[in-house]
Amino acid sequence: LYPYKSSMIGLESLADPSGDWDIVETIGKGTYGKVYRVNNRKNGSQAAVKVLDPINDVDEEIEAEYNILRSLSNHPNVVKFYGMFYKSDDLSGGQLWLVLELCNGGSVTELIKGLLMRGQRLLEPVIAYILYGALLGLQHLHNNRIIHRDVKGNNILLTTEGGVKLVDFGVSAQLTSARLRRNTSVGTPFWMAPEVIACEQQYDSTYDARCDVWSLGITAIELADGDPPLSEMHPVKALFKIPRNPSPTLRNPEEWCRSFSHFIAQCLIKDFETRPSVTHLLEHPFIKQAHGKDMALSQQLSTLIHEQQELGCKLKTKHERINTRKTLIIESSPDDDLVNLEVLDEETIIKHLSKRYDELQIYTYVGDILIALNPFQNLSIYSPQFSKLYHGAKRADNPPHIFATADAAYQGMVTFCKDQCIIISGESGAGKTESAHLIVQHLTFLGKANNRTLREKILQVNPLVEAFGNACTAINDNSSRFGKYLEMKFTPTGAVMGAKISEYLLEKSRVIKQATGEKNFHIFYYIYAGLYHQEKLKNYRLPDKKPPRYIENQHGKVMQDITSSELYKEQFNAIQDCFRIIGFTDQVNSVYRILCAILNTGNIEFTAITSQHQTDKSEVPNAEALGNTAALLCIGPEELQEALTSHCVVTRGETIIRTNTVDKATDVRDAMSKALYGRLFSWIVNRINALLHVAESGMNVGILDIFGFENFKRNSFEQLCINIANEQIQFYFNQHIFALEQMEYQREGVDASLVEYEDNRPILDMFLQKPMGLLSLLDEESRFPQATDQTLVDKFEDNLRYKYFWRPKRVELCFGIQHYAGKVLYSVNGFLEKNRDTLPADVVVVLRTSENKLLQQLFSSPLTKTGNTHTKSNNVLDSCVDTMEMMRHPEETTNMRRQTVASYFRYSLMDLLSKMVVGQPHFVRCIKPNDDRQALRFCKERVTAQLRYTGILETVNIRRQGYSHRVLFEEFVNRYYYLAFRAHQMPNTSKENAVAILERAKLENWVLGKTKVFLKYYHVEQLNLLLREVIARVVVLQAYTKGWLGARRYRREKEKRQHGAVVIQSGSHPPWPHPDSMTTWFQCSQKSQAP
Incomplete structure (x- = not known):
């Protein structure tokens, strides 16, 4: 969640620090701000100040840290707090100052690293003394229902007298008496407890204050070995290993006493329910050796600190804190872009990508193109904090990220007033759908609408359509079985105002049959499990002992597999929320009825009977399945059976009824199921578009998420x-x-x-x-x-x-x-039948007679050239179906006029391309590192094959040598003239003025053509950043000017009123005219008006 503004503290209520404190020097850099040494002007005392900037309000996280410091810093093992101040700055943003006790001894991490560099180490009694002080501080916090959540060597500071102080409560959590657990994944990776890491991936996971005990156990190892376990790994990879590995131990346990090893083992019990509390650990034999020896041990510690300071040892570590709100920030490097590699060959690129993937750097640039390797695990790099990090930032300031691509599209739209298009491509299972989710998430963040409900609606669109359009295949558990082009609509100023989905070529045949190892569309399992847990299966006429055939199929999926799935149950609840948030109301029950009718349709069976004319004929032996389907569709069972087992043929004006064989009746049944699902899916998409429709014009960012390239053992x-x-x-x-x-x-x-x-x-x-x-x-x-x-x-x-x-x-x-x-x-096999996709007119006629208005609409609306249902009304259920539509010939609402799937497909490609070509493209190339969906496994052969056929090597060459942006001189000068000319000058759009702008911007390696400026991919970003800076200065100047003019008007009006009041009070107003003169004036005016 985004941090909320504090309701308790206003910046205007905080004092300015300038009157009390002067900054002397920088003494450190924390995760979210710098730390300075300051002097008190009044008494000359020294303190440390943690400065957060720029800041415009106090959010809840800062307020929580402030409250902890204010109420709990009176303990000898917690750093003292002297107050919070606010230093205002209209230009660069204000600074929030947290003034704390100055701990001149540094952190215990710096102390141990300095000792190890000199070939020494801390003695066990000194380690016990440091841990004793930390335990006392944690006991104080825990007794007041506070979890520190970031215990590590760098957050245990020392005074020059040998005092031990806990610091940094930026991510600490306040527990209530009613809820003594938390579920937010937060901390510094190497010190994080397994139960805290689990909260990132398992939403039902929780933890209590004993997570601090685990962190203290890791800190104990740090005090002995100099580094925490797994410190040689990338931090995100360590998060993957910690829950899976056995509890860590000392590097050389034989060099330490058994009591110390036992203390660490107690702290690092993986089951936190059996892990001891800090109160119990204070009685541990290893810690008790420090009891009553405070003076002697603090003196030993003080001596070590002074020795280290005299030698000038000061070491810094780079372990950053991770948080689901404030997440790990990884530094960018030149290796982020393949274009920067000195050697450009296939082997070098593969090695480079493999190394980055092993470090969980899944994103890499090729110029302005993003390569995304599927990590096959959840990563903590998609929080709102990361969205803020990439908002309007220079590309070189941060490592490659999907948010950077989304931000580039957004900034391009706002800056150039031009539509943008993000094309995500790759094999099935390469991570395209998840990439599309993340792009929508970041664009929604960037285009913050005033209407929070709208933002929530847009974020629910993808989960809803994917429940109906995605399925589990042999190579992907969430494979898109349709093409989706999502257009997000923005105002000219960049505020999101709506969205529209275009869907292409839904794989309807999956409804009736799936290949071995595959499943039907997700929604069928969600609704079956959800209704089962709500005890509503009977309401929708679904069996409760055996799953319907369409979701059982040949895989023998037993009832328990579906109904016991917590995932299916949770997803059903999530889909209900999606419907509610987006705005589906009364229609949801109709949607459920149609879905359940499809499941019942699959259970209708046919047997052959011989008629008196010896012709093949079929009938339905299981009347219950037929009746269930008819009841859910609100049609008569006799009419449904007749439509399935016979068909009408009109010859020379005469109607002949012919019977269907068992095979023909089965085909008609399955065709009806496919048509029901396909039209329902189109209606859901149309309904979403109606609910998110905006009448006013604006700009678009389109996101293409289409089914990936597939090559199975059997391809159809x-x-x-x-x-x-x-x-x-x-x-x-x-x-x-x-x-x-x-x-x-x-x-x-x-x-x-x-x-x-x-x-x-x-x-x-x-x-x-x-x-x-x-x-x-x-x-x-x-x-x-x-x-x-x-x-x-x-x-x-x-x-x-x-x-x-x-x-x-x-x-x-x-x-x-x-x-x-x-x-x-x-x-x-089956090509012709699948291409024809025929739905008999008899079935259409019967379905039109339904009392369900939604079903009437689905089969009374014509199909578009792309094969989707066309909806004229924005609210298809609030009005009756048009009589003319009901009278429309059945063939006009089906594909019986020889419109084939191939023809629909051809038009779908044309429609998709027509949308894509109007926007500036941005490419995301998703790569599947292995076929087994295993995290941290990089298969060189598979990645090499994908890089070859996607042309990545050629792309690297052309991005290094070529000019990806070509802009007409006129457009270039009109766009960027602010960079070299004054606003009132309006220079000619000539080649010379274009050169002047480029030179003023200090760009290199650009080229001039006959009519255009040719720019490298990074030039445009540099120009846009310069332009934004100029515009920002203009906005500030305008604000100051408006303020000055307003103040001047106010002063003049005030002076005028004061002058009037003085005149009135003094009685020195001008004399009134004499009565005689008034009479003379009146007489003259009368004469002048006489005829």
Whole structure:
């Protein structure tokens, strides 16, 4: 959560420190501010001040630290607190001063490191004395229901007299009598207790004050060995290891007494329920050796401190605190960008990425393109604190991050008033959906709307549509089974005001059948488990002893697997919250009824019967399943059975009813299930768009999250469509990064080295061209009633004379494609039927008779060219379905007019590209480090293959050598003239003035073309930052000017009123005219008006 403003402390109530304190020198740098030595002007005493800046208000975290210091610093083992002050500064922001006792002895970490450098170490009695003081301080805190949560050597300070003081309560927690536990993951990684780390990933995890005991045990090891365990690792990797590894011990336990090792073992019991409290540890034999020896041991400690100060030993550590609100900040480095590597070859890049991944640096730049390696674990780098860190920051100031890409798109939109587009690509399971989540999260943070409800609605959109559109596959537990383009709408000033989703090619066939090891769409498991726990299965006519066939399938998924899943139950509750927050009200019950009707439809069975005319006929033996489906759909069971087991044929004006075979009836049943789900999904998307619609125009940031490239053991029609879509995205990437850029160089006469790349246009032509492309051939064959899968694959072989197509000799109904990402073998079994996707008109007619208004709407609305349901009304349930729509011929609301899935797919690609091309693109390349979804495992071969087919190596070359931004002279001067000219000058948009701006900005390595300025990827960021600084100064100047003018007007008005009051009080007003003169004036005026 974001920190809330304090309701107890106002900055205006705090005194200015300037009258009492003078800064002498800097003595340290904490996680969130610097620490200075200060002198008191009045009595000459010294203190330490922790300065937080810039600050505009006191948030709850600062208030909590202030309250702890104010009420609990009266203990000899807690640092004394002298007060909080506020130093105002309108230009750079104010400073908050926390003035504390000066501990000249430094931290125990500095002491032990200095000793180890000199070949010495602390004696055990001195260690016991330090731990004794820390335990007393912690006992004082715990008795007052405070958990420190950041106990470590750097937070135990020493006075020159040998006193031991606990400091830094910035993340301490106040417990209440009713709640003696916490669940926020916070602390410094190497010292964090396992139960605290668990709270980051397990929302039901909690901990109590004994987490400080664990941290003290790690500190005890630090006092002996000089470093905490695992300190050689990256901090985030240590967080992964601590809960999994055995409890740490001393590096060389044989060099220390058993009592010391036992004390550490007691502190580091992993089950905190059995871990002793600080009160119990004060009685431990190792600690008791310090009892009553305070004077002697403090004198020994004081001697060590003075010796160290005389030798000038002062060491600093770099261990930063981590917090789910204030998270670990990792320093940026030149290695963050592959363009900066001295050697540019495949092996060097792989080694570089592997090293970064091992350090949990999952993001790497290639110029302005982001590579994201899936960590397969939760990382604590996505908190609001990180959003603040990347808000408007220079790219070089922070390490690569998905927030940096989102921020670049946002700043580009606001600065240039131009739509932006973020394209996320990669294989299935590479982390595209999670990346899209994080981008939406950061954009929502950046575009803070005044309406908090709107922000909450937008954040609920992705979880809702993914519950209906995502599923578990063999390689990804949360695989997108549809294409999604989310457009976030912003005002010209950058405030988010709405959103719109476009959905493409939902994999409806998953509703009725899933491959081995895969599952149906998430929502079916969520609703079944949720209704089970709410004891509402009977209300929706679902069986409570065996799961429906569509979610049981051939995998033998038993009832207990679904109903006992806490995840399914929690997700059902989350989906209910999504519906409520976004604004679905009465419609939710209708949605549930349709979903449960689909599950019941899958349980309808058919048996063959022989009629008197010896024709094949089918009937439904299990009337209960039929009745359940009909009841949930609010239609008659007889009408439903007739629509499933027979169909009408009109010949020469005569209607003939023909019966369906068992296979035909089964196909009709499954087609109805697919149509119900597909149209319901489209309606949900349309409803979201209506609830988040904004009438006013603005700017967009689009986020593309589309199904990733797939290559399974068995690939069918769905994989073909998915992989064609990925071919199109790769072509779009190639065009923007390579082709268009190099064409512009040649047109503008710019000398730049051309980079060779793999152009996949010929493959797309093979798929999409008419009339001899693969999809056109598929549509042609789908129109022939006698066509079979064999005739289809033969037609492909006869007409597709491309090197990218081949036909395996030993496999009959298969063909192969050499995609940009590798070879894929496709089985054509079911291609024709899936492409036709026919829904009989008889079924449509029956569903239109439903008393459920939502169901009426779904099957009375026409389908768009992309195959989605079209909704004219923003509120489809508040008004009856239009009579004309009800009278519309069934074929107009289905795809029976020979609109095929392939044709819908073709239009979907056109629609998607039309949205993408209007915006400035930003690319995120997601990479899957291994196929086993294991954290910290980097498979060189898999990563190398992905880097090759995505063209990363070529991208590195062109980003190093090329100019990714080309701006017309006119546009460039109009955009940046503030940097070199005064606002009133309005310079000519000439080439010379463009040069003047570039030189004034002190940029290098730019090039001028015939009509454009050619800039490196980093130039635009530098120019934008300079422009923002200029505008900020103008805003400040305007504010000062307005304030000065207002004050002057006020003074003049005040002087005028004072003068008037003096005149009135003195009685010295001008004399009134004489009565005679008034009479004369009146008579004259009358004469002048006479006719």
